[in-house]
Amino acid sequence: MSFGILFAILGGVLAAVGGGIGSAIGVGRVGRAAAGVVTEDPSKFGKVLILEILPGTQGLYGFLIAFLLLTQIGVMGGSPIQLTTAQGLMYFAACLPMAICGFISALHQANAAVSGVSIVAKRPEESGKAIIFAAMVETYAVLALLISILAMFNITANIGA
Amino acid sequence: MAKVEMKYAEIIAPVETAKELFDYLQVRSVMEVKKLDEIDGLSYFETGPVVSSIEKYLDTAQTALEIIDKYAPAKSSLIDSLKGLPEMSESDYLKKSDEADEILGICLKICNAEKEISEDKALISRSQAAIDAVEPWLKLDVPMQFKGTETSKAIIGTLPDDYTAEKFAIALAPYLDGEERYECEIISHSADRSCVFILAHNEAYERVLSALRSLEFAFPSDPTKHAPEVRYGRLRNKIAEAEAEIESDTALIKELAANRDDIKFACDWFSIKHDRYTALEQTSAGDSIVAFAGYIPADKCETLSKELESRFSAAVEVRDPPDEDDVPVLLRNRPFAAAVEPITEMYAMPAKDDIDPNPVMSIFYYILFGLMLSDAGYGLLMAIGCGIAKFKFKVTGKLKKTVDMYFWCGLATVFWGVLFGSFFGDIIPRISAEFFDKTLVVPWAADTPGSIALWFEPVNDPMKLLCYSFLFGIIHLFFGLGCAFVKMWKQGNKTGAVFDCVPVFLLILGIVPIGAGILNVTVPAILTTIGKYLAIAGSVLIVLTAGRSSKNIAGKLGIGLYGLYNTASGWLSDILSYSRLLALGLCTGVIATVVNTLGCIPSNKIVKTVMLTAVFIFGHVVNMAINLIGTYVHTNRLQYVEFFAKFYEGGGRSFTPLRTNTKYYKVKED
Numbered sequence: 086m087s088f089g090i091l092f093a094i095l096g097g098v099l100a101a102v103g104g105g106i107g108s109a110i111g112v113g114r115v116g117r118a119a120a121g122v123v124t125e126d127p128s129k130f131g132k133v134l135i136l137e138i139l140p141g142t143q144g145l146y147g148f149l150i151a152f153l154l155l156t157q158i159g160v161m162g163g164s165p166i167q168l169t170t171a172q173g174l175m176y177f178a179a180c181l182p183m184a185i186c187g188f189i190s191a192l193h194q195a196n197a198a199v200s201g202v203s204i205v206a207k208r209p210e211e212s213g214k215a216i217i218f219a220a221m222v223e224t225y226a227v228l229a230l231l232i233s234i235l236a237m238f239n240i241t242a243n244i245g246a
Numbered sequence: 247m248a249k250v251e252m253k254y255a256e257i258i259a260p261v262e263t264a265k266e267l268f269d270y271l272q273v274r275s276v277m278e279v280k281k282l283d284e285i286d287g288l289s290y291f292e293t294g295p296v297v298s299s300i301e302k303y304l305d306t307a308q309t310a311l312e313i314i315d316k317y318a319p320a321k322s323s324l325i326d327s328l329k330g331l332p333e334m335s336e337s338d339y340l341k342k343s344d345e346a347d348e349i350l351g352i353c354l355k356i357c358n359a360e361k362e363i364s365e366d367k368a369l370i371s372r373s374q375a376a377i378d379a380v381e382p383w384l385k386l387d388v389p390m391q392f393k394g395t396e397t398s399k400a401i402i403g404t405l406p407d408d409y410t411a412e413k414f415a416i417a418l419a420p421y422l423d424g425e426e427r428y429e430c431e432i433i434s435h436s437a438d439r440s441c442v443f444i445l446a447h448n449e450a451y452e453r454v455l456s457a458l459r460s461l462e463f464a465f466p467s468d469p470t471k472h473a474p475e476v477r478y479g480r481l482r483n484k485i486a487e488a489e490a491e492i493e494s495d496t497a498l499i500k501e502l503a504a505n506r507d508d509i510k511f512a513c514d515w516f517s518i519k520h521d522r523y524t525a526l527e528q529t530s531a532g533d534s535i536v537a538f539a540g541y542i543p544a545d546k547c548e549t550l551s552k553e554l555e556s557r558f559s560a561a562v563e564v565r566d567p568p569d570e571d572d573v574p575v576l577l578r579n580r581p582f583a584a585a586v587e588p589i590t591e592m593y594a595m596p597a598k599d600d601i602d603p604n605p606v607m608s609i610f611y612y613i614l615f616g617l618m619l620s621d622a623g624y625g626l627l628m629a630i631g632c633g634i635a636k637f638k639f640k641v642t643g644k645l646k647k648t649v650d651m652y653f654w655c656g657l658a659t660v661f662w663g664v665l666f667g668s669f670f671g672d673i674i675p676r677i678s679a680e681f682f683d684k685t686l687v688v689p690w691a692a693d694t695p696g697s698i699a700l701w702f703e704p705v706n707d708p709m710k711l712l713c714y715s716f717l718f719g720i721i722h723l724f725f726g727l728g729c730a731f732v733k734m735w736k737q738g739n740k741t742g743a744v745f746d747c748v749p750v751f752l753l754i755l756g757i758v759p760i761g762a763g764i765l766n767v768t769v770p771a772i773l774t775t776i777g778k779y780l781a782i783a784g785s786v787l788i789v790l791t792a793g794r795s796s797k798n799i800a801g802k803l804g805i806g807l808y809g810l811y812n813t814a815s816g817w818l819s820d821i822l823s824y825s826r827l828l829a830l831g832l833c834t835g836v837i838a839t840v841v842n843t844l845g846c847i848p849s850n851k852i853v854k855t856v857m858l859t860a861v862f863i864f865g866h867v868v869n870m871a872i873n874l875i876g877t878y879v880h881t882n883r884l885q886y887v888e889f890f891a892k893f894y895e896g897g898g899r900s901f902t903p904l905r906t907n908t909k910y911y912k913v914k915e916d
Contacts, residue, residue, distance in 0.1 A: 213592035220879040231829045
């Protein structure tokens with residue numbers, strides 16, 4: 086019995102937890118600012134809601150990585166494949182970009198979105214720009230997601246071969 | 247089909263036709279009025295007081311509308327909001343405008359009724375507080391200001407504790423010697439307060455009072471002149487009266503709410519008038535003439551100046567706008583391209599020298615949006631929803647553009663969904679496998695059982711889609727560079743166009759086969775060789791030309807090398823940025839598949855059907871909503887940051903003609 090499968094699952098869990106915590110904090114942070122704006126002007130709900138959702142995607146990406154990983158190593162199908170410790174660590178490493186970058190980028194995206202909320206409060210016609218500012222941060226979560234996915238798929242391809 | 251050419255017109259008209267002329271301009275909505283420079287003998291129209299009184303009327307009408315919406319909300323549905331504004335013919339509109347004063351009277355009545363209601367509400371809460379204060383004293387049958395008789399003195403007040411008669415006597419005992427003659431009555435008592443009435447003999451008064459003080463006795467702050475009951479009754483009556491008044495005022499507002507449509511009209515009417523008088527402020531007037539200038543779209547110039555000359559005996563002089571002028575920008579595109587105008591406007595209107603990016607941008611916007619959402623089911627829902635709004639309800643204005651945009655985005659999403667075999671995730675093959683125990687094999691994907699992809703499934707070969715994402719990115723960016731070329735060429739900067747764009751084309755074209763090789767794509771050797779020479783040629787050209795504005799050789803070379811570095815690193819990061827096409831596409835597809843997997847967990851087929859239905863509806867609604875936002879945001883980003891950065895300056899000013907800018911009715915020319 087090797088620790089391979091354990092490391093692999095640990096990686097997936099970290100991705101889901103990192104992205105999830107980051108998003109939870111981020112969405113909560115923007116939500117507080119958004120609630121303040123809505124108290125003054127309920128008609129801005131739609132605009133601030135989009136800003137609130139933006140830092141939520143990291144949680145989704147983390148979930149995605151965790152799910153893909155569980156499928157790749159067969160845990161999802163009920164027949165886990167045999168992994169050596171080294172192979173397990175490879176999967177673990179593959180999950181790290183999403184776990185770390187997801188967590189941190191969600192927090193920073195939330196900061197950008199909170200400032201965006203004040204744009205919506207003062208100049209609602211410029212809310213599109215507020216969204217773009219926050220979305221800029223998202224790029225790095227997307228890149229992390231991508232590298233995690235590519236690494237994972239290629240690891241599976243190499244193990245299978 | 248792009249930016250509309252603007253002309254500058256100067257108009258002089260007889261002063262007596264000025265009002266009619268502006269009415270006419272407002273209905274035609276083709277001219278943005280502008281102040282003329284000061285002319286001797288003419289002075290600007292002073293419309294400030296009129297404008298501010300109109301603002302007051304407008305405010306009254308809007309407040310009245312808000313009030314009736316609060317007291318008698320109008321039924322409205324989403325469908326109503328799609329239908330757009332009801333239309334009103336110009337003659338009806340003018341007829342109705344005679345009633346404006348009358349409607350304003352109604353609005354004032356509504357506002358006054360609302361004011362009375364809020365005053366009454368304040369009165370009720372004040373009276374209620376007074377009632378609360380007097381209520382504990384109700385059992386007292388003398389006035390609270392009662393001083394006593396000839397031989398006795400009354401002490402009326404409160405103690406901060408709960409006393410019964412017995413408990414009170416015990417509490418008082420330590421402070422008295424038992425000789426004093428006094429009579430005590432507890433009027434009422436509660437957990438933290440007791441109201442007491444004490445009648446003490448004149449001799450005992452001082453001692454009793456000081457004993458009471460030891461128990462923290464206090465006189466009431468507002469003792470009644472009559473028995474407390476009298477004040478209580480009076481307050482009750484006040485509340486009843488106020489309540490009755492509120493009721494009658496509410497009824498009045500509800501009754502006047504029947505005039506909702508008229509009030510809406512009044513709001514529109516006053517805002518139209520407001521705009522017109524603000525525009526009149528821009529005119530210079532003398533004893534017999536008015537003079538003003540403005541911008542007019544070139545194609546409207548001829549008819550407008552003819553009309554003005556014949557109907558208002560005005561003199562119109564049309565010419566090209568002076569170069570240093572801040573000329574407003576008006577975009578006019580076919581519906582397909584016009585649909586993305588709001589996206590461009592959100593970034594910035596095109597500046598004077600910019601070309602209109604919308605025609606090129608629209609096709610890429612739809613393609614990239616579709617690629618990132620990439621689920622035929624979601625795309626179909628979007629296209630159907632927007633199709634209904636578009637064809638059945640005939641939405642207009644800015645909403646129409648947005649609906650159009652999502653309609654085309656929806657169709658593009660269906661296109662990519664079909665290519666990637668994603669229809670609400672993998673619901674079709676999954677139902678076939680779970681409910682009919684058969685792996686679905688379709689003729690166009692015979693070698694991959696269980697897939698219905700016309701091209702390939704990104705999950706099975708993400709590297710392939712990654713390469714294509716970069717390819718689409720390069721094409722997108724090349725179009726951006728092409729726009730830069732066209733823009734500079736049109737401005738007359740032909741050397742700039744050639745030296746700034748062509749070498750980049752060569753360099754990137756040359757690097758593509760080499761880059762593809764790195765990503766394990768088999769490229770014919772000949773292409774790689776050609777690529778190498780193209781890349782070298784491009785690099786050399788950049789080094790030679792990027793520093794052409796510098797004076798000395800060293801500067802030219804230094805700036806040239808720096809230019810090469812900038813081009814290479816900039817384009818590398820721009821192209822890599824398109825990897826989001828793959829990431830977001832995978833995200834939608836995988837989560838949709840997860841939803842379907844969750845729905846199929848139970849093994850009993852009946853339970854599975856119920857479960858799948860519930861999970862399917864909830865899961866796909868959430869997935870679609872989240873991914874729609876993500877896709878929208880990232881498509882915008884690719885346009886703004888990658889595409890626009892290649893050529894678009896922005897910073898122009900929207901053309902805002904004097905027009906009938908209404909909120910509730912649309913005025914149609916007869």
